[in-house]
Amino acid sequence: MTTTAQGATTTQVYRVYIKATPEAIWDAITxxxxxxxxxxxxxVDYDLRPGGAYKVRPTPEFRAGSEARGNPLPxxxxxxxxxxADPPRKLxxxxxMLMDPGLAGEPVTRITHEIVPGANGxxxxxxxxxxxxxxxxxxxxxxxxxxxGAGGGHAWVLSDLKTLLETGSAFTG
Amino acid sequence: MFKALADPTRRLLLDRLFxxxxxxxxxxxxxxxxxxxxxxxxxxxxxxxxLVVTRRSGREKLxxxxxxxxxxxxxxxxxxxxxxxxxxxxxxxxxxxxGT
Numbered sequence: 543m544t545t546t547a548q549g550a551t552t553t554q555v556y557r558v559y560i561k562a563t564p565e566a567i568w569d570a571i572t573x574x575x576x577x578x579x580x581x582x583x584x585x586v587d588y589d590l591r592p593g594g595a596y597k598v599r600p601t602p603e604f605r606a607g608s609e610a611r612g613n614p615l616p617x618x619x620x621x622x623x624x625x626x627a628d629p630p631r632k633l634x635x636x637x638x639m640l641m642d643p644g645l646a647g648e649p650v651t652r653i654t655h656e657i658v659p660g661a662n663g664x665x666x667x668x669x670x671x672x673x674x675x676x677x678x679x680x681x682x683x684x685x686x687x688x689x690x691g692a693g694g695g696h697a698w699v700l701s702d703l704k705t706l707l708e709t710g711s712a713f714t715g
Numbered sequence: 716m717f718k719a720l721a722d723p724t725r726r727l728l729l730d731r732l733f734x735x736x737x738x739x740x741x742x743x744x745x746x747x748x749x750x751x752x753x754x755x756x757x758x759x760x761x762x763x764x765x766l767v768v769t770r771r772s773g774r775e776k777l778x779x780x781x782x783x784x785x786x787x788x789x790x791x792x793x794x795x796x797x798x799x800x801x802x803x804x805x806x807x808x809x810x811x812x813x814g815t
Contacts (some may be wrong), residue, residue: 553779555766555770555779555781556768556783558787685782695780697785698784
């Protein structure tokens with residue numbers, strides 16, 4: 543099922559085409575030195591095998607900014623479990639946002655990243671986020687709270703990732 | 716992408732997917748005064764433009780609105796001109812408050 547009884551969407555799908563190798567895109571998703579440079583700028587920590595842990599920790603800048611707005615962050619802001627890791631093609635993890643108790647209390651969600659090489663050195667990166675029952679998280683990753691300072695969600699992150707890989711610097715950098 | 720957005724039926728399809736995506740072709744056809752073939756043709760064009768992404772779920776092919784191409788346009792053009800001055804003001808405020 544992709545919809546709830548109320549008809550609210552619970553799966554979101556995003557695709558971006560990036561002129562980069564599958565390995566470069568894989569690294570940009572799974573290595574902290576890359577993830578600190580685009581989107582929400584956290585440090586990822588993946589144990590890339592089934593059952594391995596997945597954690598995201600905030601950068602010092604992100605932590606300081608959040609604290610200045612009266613919202614101190616926990617040491618780990620996202621946690622999950624690696625379900626499948628097939629470098630550089632497919633990564634499936636569970637995903638739980640811990641930034642506030644309301645979000646941490648929602649059901650665990652699932653994110654799939656798929657990288658498919660195409661013509662002319664361009665790859666398609668598809669992110670599928672299964673969000674059953676996680677309505678607050680769905681609104682945040684869907685970009686609904688961007689005007690309130692919550693960032694533009696997955697579309698914003700992927701746009702920034704593409705810019706970083708293709709030009710060497712990100713909008714948020 | 717602009718060609719894909721230039722047609723009112725295709726914009727209507729995107730509006731429908733914005734309200735609730737993950738819909739089948741059948742569901743989309745039921746809401747439009749158009750043949751199945753016509754809707755398929757428009758969906759193919761939207762998919763080719765990257766604005767719609769399909770995903771298999773069992774026997775069904777579900778259609779999702781992909782906001783990334785529009786986001787890229789926003790980040791490239793609007794962000795560049797509208798948000799840089801805002802962040803410059805924020806930096807200025809910080810510097811003034813620090814007294815440096």
